[in-house]
Amino acid sequence: MTTWTNVCPLTDLVPDTGVCALVEGKQVAVFRFGTGETIYAISNFDPFGKANVLSRGITGSIGERPVVASPLYKQHFDLSTGECLEDADVSVEHFPVRIDNGVVQVSASA
Amino acid sequence: MSKKRIIVVGNGMVGHNFINTLATSDHASEFEIITFSEEPRLAYDRVQLSKYFSGATAADLAMTTPDEYDELGVTYIVSDKVVDIDADNKTIKTASGRVEGYDKLILATGSYPFVPPIPGKDQEHCLVYRTIEDLEDISASAKVSKTGVVVGGGLLGLEAANALREAGLDTHVVEFAPRLMAVQLDEGGGKLLRSKIEGLGVSVHTEKNTKEIVAGEECRYRMNFADGSHLETDMILFSAGIRPQDELAREFGIDMGPRGGIVVNDYLQTSDENIYAIGECALWDNKIYGLVAPGYQMAKVAADHITSTLITLDTPKLAFQGADMSTKLKLLGVDVASIGDAHAHTAGAQSYIFNDDVAEVYKRLVVSADGKKLLGAVLVGEAEAYGTLLQLMLNDMDIPGNPASLILPAMDGAEPVGLGVSSLPDTAQICSCFDVTKGDISGAVQGGCCTMGDLKDATKASTGCGGCTALVKQVMDAELESMGVEVNNDLCEHFAYTRAELADIVRIKGYTSFKDVVEGHGKGHGCEICKPTIGSILASFENEYVLKDELMPLQDTNDIFLGNMQKDGTYSIVPRVAGGEITPDGLIALGVIGKEYDLYTKITGGQRIDLFGAQLHELPEIWKKLIDAGFETGHAYGKSLRTVKSCVGSTWCRYGVLDSVSMAVALEHRYKGLRAPHKIKFGVSGCTRECAEAQSKDIGVIATEKGWNLYVCGNGGMRPRHADLFATELDDETLVKYIDRVLMFYVRTGERLQRTSVWMENLEGGLDYLREVVIENKLGICDELEDQMTKVVGTYQCEWKTTVESPEKLKRFAHYINADQEDSNLLYVRERGQRRPATEEERITLVNVTEGQK
Incomplete structure (x- = not known):
């Protein structure tokens, strides 16, 4: 069974920015993409800079892919898959998200 | 093997170029170089001499420094003239009695101004225009004169006229020939140049032969001309040509030309094989070359010949084969260029002439009898085609299409006819000042240069007179394109704009x-x-x-949390310390806060204090305390004004002439918060000792006894650049006005992450253009720029003050949005009494003692 952890009300997420949530002991970067209800969640740990910072990166698109750029050395990570665009061998974990009664939730139990 | 001794007599531009060539060559260690100068200083840029009147100092004009010569191992003796050569024993003797032996002797004694033998020419305010000392005399004379006359309407004479005009004199030019620049220009070109110069308020008198200089009635002197007319003036500047400075060689039996000049062969050797002559004192094929580029060429050939005969014992690689005397310059703001056979002396030569009285442009093209080759050209008023035309002539290329199209203005949308740089041979010389060929530039681009700045560093191309800038850029772009580098200036995939x-x-x-x-x-x-x-x-x-x-x-990264993110994701905090001035209480407050949060503390290069290691949730708490202690944000995180570094200035310093700290504080408060293409740093020094290192800043201000000197576009850091002197002796108000305009113009036109130094290097027209925009209001936007700056200044806010007062904004200053814990990944060790992030190796040993990270 999937367990969902509350992150915050959707309204606390400023459009096109991210926050870090603690989900079952894991640091998860949660992003609101655009002004609507598109939410992505990937690991907050930057495997290049080796620091918990991805939630503080700038979001955008490369081609059709939604991405965040690491605030440290600017590698891009695909928000929907966690893949690094610059280095196919590197990816970060990505997590299921949903909005329940206006509250953003992430699951890390899979 | 003992070192070969090379003595260079004369340390002008050519002598210095020779020394530099030898002292930086692969064989530098095998030479001992000694140079003598009768002037009191080392080589300086005589081509830019007139800049002395627009504020450049002797240091600005200097081409080298004693330190640089020390580093190269060059011995230099100034203010001592070589008076004797003993060719048999290979020694020289100076006026002070010093004797030195040589293996090779280089005469680079240059030339002296010719003063016609006019009765009355030796009076106090009758001067010449050649050295910095001459300029000092001219300056002093100008201060007690209202009217000035330049005798000689050639290239140097017009430069000198500009100097007098800048000094505020009612300026006249008196020329013997029927037109100005008679050597370089034809009648039509001379006529237009005259009308343009007269438009600037300089009176031109041609066909005047000065008979005598006597006491004047209204002015100090009166010049009586052979035609019975006269002119009154307070000072007279002779610029009637140069004569080779050859007396030394003449006295010691070296072969001379019938009208002077030291005779040299293709290797620049004189009649004594161990004595060489280069530059304006040398006579090659019965010709004296009065420009700097041929002099540099001679220096190169002589250095090569000496290296081959003394060291490598190879056949010399180079020989002097004459030089092109084409020239392009700006005289009193008028573009003038002359190429090759400007007077159509070649048999059968034909001309195309374009004359636009309205736009004040004159162009003449001289082509061969069959119309296929370009022989020469004259351009006045607009000289953009110079580079193209010169290459056509030098490389003996066929003229593409109809020759007339080379000088006709482009009609409605049609591409101006130029020559594709791809058609130039690799050997084509693009920069004549530093003898840089197309091949050299292509090679540098292949080696990784892809901006004008890189290219200038690597090849020196276009760092002399700058006449070749446009062509160098074309060659670079063409090479980049041929390498498959698309010259695409789009910002990113989302915007097809710069x-x-x-x-x-x-x-x-x-x-x-x-x-x-x-x-x-x-x-x-x-x-x-x-x-x-x-x-x-x-x-x-x-x-x-x-x-x-x-x-x-x-x-x-940094702006979004108003701090500077460090490698572990924590932040550093830099409160503003305007002008580097901080009270003891301020220091104590920083100390108390730093101690409370165990922040690593370091003094920055910009005279401030940086506090490292604050976590996201700590930032607002720390800032509340800083604001309570009277601090505000320092914008160290922004591409914006950082600091205004200052020295203590006239308030304390024994040498300070103006209050640099007050000015620095005022400037910092005026421009704080201004967002720009990149960060901006200022420096303000209270005197010319320059303790604030203002000349390495984007905006540098240096006090003089007559006001502030403003320097722009300097840089320290990765690629240091000396700032350019922009304006001199400014009062406070004008200083601020100019800075407002320069900064706003940079904000409007700079590229992303382009510091002002690179911006300047890529600005078409460079420093002169920036002056035209900012001082002369060429684009008519000065008011707009000032209004924009006024708006920015008027809407300043301390972003941290606004943030700590906004509960909504503070929500984001937490590591987790849904938990109160800290980032468990942070690990520190102590070093020299403070903490720092643990290294990878240290983390491995420390990780056992921490909890949390799975």
Whole structure:
């Protein structure tokens, strides 16, 4: 069974920015993409800079892919898959998200 | 093997060039170089001499320094003239009695100004124009004169006239020939040049033969001309040509030309094989070369010949084969160029002439009898075609298409006819000052240079007179293109515009959000390149709170949390310490706060204090305390004004002439918060000792007894650049006005992450153009630039004050949005009494004692 952890009300997420949530002991970067209800969640740990910072990166698109750029050395990570665009061998974990009664939730139990 | 001794007599531009060539060659260690100068200083740029009157100092004109010579191992003796050569024993003797032996002797004694034998020419205010000392005399004389006359309407004479005009004199030019620059220009060109110069208020008198100089009635002197007319003046400057400075050689039996000049062969050897002559004192094929580029060429050949005969014992690789005397310059602001056979002396030569009295442009093309080759050209009023025409002639290339199209203005949308740089041979010399060929430039581009700045560093091309800049850029772009590098200046995949273009779009359309800009002129969702760029442009023009919901997603790594992110994700904090002035109480407050949060503390290069290791949730608490202690944000995180470094100035220093600290504090408070293409640093020094190192800053201000000197576009850091002297002796108000304009113009036209130094190097027209825009208001935008700056200054806010007062904004200053814990990944060790992030190896040993990270 999937367990969902509350992150915050959707309204606390400023459009096109991210926050870090603690989900079952894991640091998860949660992003609101655009002004609507598109939410992505990937690991907050930057495997290049080796620091918990991805939630503080700038979001955008490369081609059709939604991405965040690491605030440290600017590698891009695909928000929907966690893949690094610059280095196919590197990816970060990505997590299921949903909005329940206006509250953003992430699951890390899979 | 003992070192070979090379003595260089004369340390002018050519002598220095020779020394530099030898002392930086592969065989430098095998030479001992000694140079003598009768002038009191080492080589300086005589070509730029007139700049002395627009504020350049002797140091600005210097081509080298004693330190540089020391480093190269060159021995230099100034203010001592070589008076004796003993060719048999290979020694020289100086006026002070010093005797030195040589293996090879180089005469680079240059020339002296010719003063016609006019009765009365030796009076106090009758001067010449050649050395810095001459300029000092001219300056002194100008102060007690109202009217000045230059005798000689050649290239140097007109330069000198400009100097007198800049000194504020009612200026006249008296020329013997029927027109100005008779050597370089034809009648039509001379006529237009005259009319343009007269338009500037300089009176031109041609066909005047000065008979005598006597006491004047209204002015100090009266010049009586052979035709019975006369002219009154307070001072007279002779610039009637040069004569080779050859007396030394003449006295010691070296072969001379019938009208002077030291005779040299193709290797620049005189009649004594161990004595060489280079530059304006040398006579090659019965010709004296009075320009610097042929002199440099001679220096190169002589250095090569000496190295081959003394060291490598190879056949010399180079020989002097004459030099092209084409020239392009700006005289009193008028573009003038002369190429090759400007007078159509070649048999059968034909001419094309274009004359536009309205736009004041004159162009003449001289072509061969069959119309296929270019023999020469004259350009006055507009000389953009110079580079193209010169290459056509030098490389003996066929003229593409109809010759007339080379000088006719482009009609409605038609591409101007030029010559594709791809048609130039690799051997084509592009920069004649430093003898840089097309091949050299292509090679440098292949080696990784892809900006004009890189190329100038690597090849020196276009760092002399600058006449070849446009051509160098064309060669570079062509090479980049042929390498498959698309010369694409698009900002990123979302915007097919440069930053400067986007700045125009935002300004003209009045956009206030990224959404408007991307929907109107871009595509996609943006990225970490275009978002901060547009965020910065919006901030430059609107200056709203950067963490406003709409603007926050545009802020880069540091701006978005108003701190500087460090490698472990924590932040450093830099409060503003304007001008580097801080009270003891301020220092104590920083100390108390630093201690409370165990922050690593370091003094920055910009005279401030940086506090490292604050976690996200600590930032607001720390800032509340800093604000309570009277601090405000220092914008160390922004592409914006950082600091204004200052020395203590006249308030304390025994040498200070103006109050540099007050000026620094005022400037810092005026421009704090200004978002720009990149960070901006200032320096203000209270005297010319320059303790604030203002000349390595984007904006440098140096006090003089007559006011502030303003320097622009300097840089320290990765690629140091000496700032350019922009304006001199300014009062406070004018200083601020000019800085307002320069900065706003940079904000409008700079590229993303382009510091002012690179901006200047890529600005077409360079420093002169920037002066035209900022001082002469060429574009008519000065009021606009000032208004924009006034708006930014008037809407300043301390972003941290706004933030700590906003509970909504503070929500984001926590490591977790849904938990009160800290980032468990942070590990520190102590070093020299403070903490620092643990290294990878240290983490492995420390990880056992921490909890949390799975």
